[in-house]
Amino acid sequence: MQDTNRAFRAPGRPSEARRVAVKSSVVDEAREVGGQIYYPHELTVLGRAADFQMRLKATDLSAVTMGLLEYSSPVRIKTGPLQDAYQVNMPLQGRLKLSYGKQTVLASPRVAAIHGLNQETCVEGWQERAPMLGLKIPCRLVDKELAALLDRAPEKPVEFAGSLDLAGRAGQEWRQAVELLVSGLRGSDTLLANPLIAGPAVQAVIRGLLLAAPNNYTAELTGETSAVDSAAVRQAVDFIETHAHLPLTLEDIAACACVSPRSLQLGFRAHLNSTPIQVLRATRLRSAREELLAAGPQARIGEIAARWGFAHAGRFAIQYAKTFGEAPSETVKKPRHFR
Secondary structure (H helix, E strand, O other): OOOOOOOOOOOOOOOOOOEEEEEEOOHHHHHHHHHHHOOOEEEEEOOOHHHOOEEEEEEEEOOEEEEEEEEOOOEEEEEOOOOOEEEEEEEOOOOEEEEEOOEEEEEEOOEEEEEOOOOOEEEEEOOOOOOEEEEEEEHHHHHHHHHHHHOOOOOOOOOEOOEEEOOOHHHHHHHHHHHHHHHHHHOOOOHHHOHHHHHHHHHHHHHHHHHHOOEOOHHHHOOOOOOOOHHHHHHHHHHHHHHOOOOOOHHHHHHHOOOOHHHHHHHHHHHHOOOHHHHHHHHHHHHHHHHHHHHHHHOOHHHHHHHOOOOOHHHHHHHHHHHHOOOHHHHOOOOHHHO
16 A cells, blocks of 8 residues: 655556555645546645645445545535546544535435536535545446346436435445445455455445435335246256356346346245345355365365355354354364265
8 A cells, every 4th residue: 555645656547556545745645646546626725734634545346446535624625527436425423515516415424425427526624523435436337236226227327316314224234335345445455355255245335325325216226026937036046056156246147037136036035035145155155065075174264265255254154054054164074984
């Protein structure tokens, strides 16, 4: 990670520099790095220039940019139309005034602000400490996940109402999904480097935003959907069993059966009393068990678990024991003729 106090070395585009940490007391440097990580903008210091300092940690995951941004004195940040991405900002403490066009949101740990594509944006505050988590989500990813949820291409871009209540149930659940992505800011050895974990984590954040934050597709997204028949479910199960070693998403599984993700989920509930992701997890558990049995006492349990998409060794062990009635460490000790 790059860390500067006065001399900022440009990190390049986010896709080229996966992680950056910057601390600068020079306004021009702060504006430059902010423009490279997020968007070109105007940065106006509203307090004493001598007190100015910007701190930013940022990383990218599957084209989504995450950053933790803070200023030591009051500032105003103005940005032109974002055009190709949506911006979600949420202070982790304190409050900030955010505007999108004529829309104004007083963001706090209980309220996130969502900026769209076509209007100017503005962030103003930091009279008090207010570290802000910012997510930059390319509109192509939002359109892709929306199409999967709708089972058709959207006719027009998503227009969010401008804010998301993080204190409500849906907002709380969405924020939990975001917290997994934020772990990518903590170091280069994060489990999010595994595509089996990163892909679903990013997808959950984007789909969760579409379902939790009011927008012009909310009525359709929350409407009724019929379940698929048993043949489509069987086709999806066969696909899962053949491709469980890949970083599959719900969309991938539904596409193989030529049905919508929501219809497939209802079909799995109706015919298997399960979900596609639960079946995928069970398939990966069986595959991990086969590897453990084959490897024997020399098996590296954590590596095998991670290879099959289980990020947390302890949780893997719990799921494994519930499924097979024994711990992974017991499996690898089995005599060869019991394997």
